Amino acid sequence: MLQLPYKSQAVAKPYFIAAIGLFVGQILFGLILGLQYVIGDFLFPAIPFNVARMVHTNLLIVWLLFGFMGAAYYLVPEESETELHSPLLAYVLFWVFLIAGVLTVVGYLAVPYATLAEMTGNSLLETMGREFLEQPLPTKVGIVVVALAFLYNIGMTLLKGRKTAISMILLIGLIGLAVLFLFAFYNPSNLVKDKYFWWWVVHLWVEGVWELIMAAILGFVLLRITGVDREVIEKWLYVIVTLALVTGIIGTGHHYYWIGTPGYWQWWGGIFSALEPLPFFAMTVFCFNMVNRRRRQHPNKAATLWALGTGVMAFLGAGVWGFLHTLAPINYYTHGSQITAAHGHLAFFGAYVMVVLTIISYAMPMLRGREVNPERAQVLEMWSFWLMTVSMVFITLFLTAAGILQVWLQRIIPDPQAFMGVQDQLALFYWMRWIAGIVFFIGLGVYIYSFFAKDKPETVPTGEVQPATT
Amino acid sequence: MSAMFTKAMARNMFYGGTVFFILLFLALTFHTIRQIPQRIPGETPSPEVARGKMLWETRNCIGCHTLLGEGAYFAPELGNVYKRRGGEFIKVWIKVQPTKVPGRRQMPQFHFTDQQLDDLVAFLKWTSEINTENWPPNIQG
Ligand code: HEM
């Protein structure tokens, strides 16, 4: 059995397992949504589209948070060169978060949303019913409590140990994540203000503080895998996160074009968000540069592939597909169309799904007491990488095609057509998206199977006498 | 990266840049919040509008529809539905759901009272009168 550098890193393991489990749930509900797009009454009224969608997006966010927390528990002790402040607290928080998450999803599925709102005291403080922030009040409070206790645990570990740039950037990202979530509790009856600050959670997460978390995780994994000088890696990280926040904060303005906020945001938002691909491009260059300059050949090939894949796909999904519709004159036509959905999928997958799968790929073998996975398990994992990545690219391309047609028929031609009529004409693309989704699901199955794959016993060349089996 | 550009310099650039742009963003936010009352119908939303918004949220309408282009893309834009259809149509529409047309996308039945329907329409009317810089491009949303 391989010993972990620090015993307490072991707490990361249940976090990673839960993340993968919830990932499966997310994709199952994605497939339900995809079918409802073309067979409108599929599972209605048992699971209306809005319910399936909440489950799909909330599971995504929750499993990514499990992944981030697992990453922090794995990475911070090793970086700080000390045991985690309280492994017990980490285990307790794991169960609290998992139970809260599962109960919330059960609540979505078991009772009508309005009833859930009533049962959980939404009238005390009205926070529910906004996209991504659908959770009942107790869940939201639970998230804050778990986040605070988690930050305390990580913070105390950092305080007593070595403070590296990697762990500082990770910590700033995690603190930012928790602080910005507090805006989920602000819901004024003025819709414009509500929307304005809603983006402080949503945009400032994915195009702000989460980029710090992502950079720190990538930096950590690349440092271990390539053996490149820490100074070089950490300098890169600071450049990446500077670019992220310098462009991403004012870049929030690309959501302030048409929601009742002043017209000057078309300039502020347009210019700064047009620069938002830069940090993602820097991450791509960083990943390839470090791997090219590697000082050792790390035996975990799958983890290297995930790291490089993250660099490329995050740039495509966030950088290229984000840039596509970020300038105000273009966004005027594409706003809230299937183009948005296409970008949302590739960006979330390429950046945050893949970075979590990168750290899992790197850390999980060691958490299971081996240096690396057996060859066959790695080959299967790499197959799952390609299946999921390529099918997600196709999901994106089909949605982009649907989006272009939608915008054309509904918003550009001289005699614009009504929404529902246009949707009917896009059915072919939605079917193809669904088939690509099935391939994604198969890829996920291969991924999970790879955890249980062992090397086949060496095959014996034919012609030789084989020992009798007993 | 060149040896001239040290890690300490990169770190300072990060902290300095971040603080500067947070402050700039806060200043723009301050200005925007002061402008909003002139861009919405009436200085603040009326009690009916506020109740309508609460109904909109607790039924999770955003889980299928967009509102000013934000939300889900499964069902039509409702930021301008008041202008597209008018208040009476909206109320009747909500009352007769679901259509149960086989294969068609279905909207749930919410069992609203007449008062609640009026509140919802008030909210949608209010929303349709926000100055959105002429978005959406046409009445189809
Ligand atoms: C990993 C980073 C990113 C993620 C996870 C992400 C995700 C998303 C998601 C989920 C939405 C839809 C939000 C909604 O439901 O209304 C969205 C909208 C948008 N994103 Fe991103 N995004 C990322 C980065 C970027 C970047 C770098 C750009 C610009 C270069 C960008 C430009 C946009 C724009 C313009 C919209 C609004 C689309 C509309 O008007 O409907 N995104 N993003």
Ligand code: HEM
């Ligand atoms: C089997 C694969 C998948 C299918 C068929 C699928 C399908 C869908 C559908 C139909 C929607 C609702 C769009 C709407 O509002 O009208 C949706 C939303 C969303 N899904 Fe997926 N999904 C899949 C996988 C994923 C994955 C892997 C991710 C994360 C990387 C993801 C992230 C999201 C996000 C962020 C949204 C909200 C998008 C937005 O607001 O713009 N989905 N998905």
Ligand SMILES: [Fe+2]
């Ligand atoms: Fe954004």
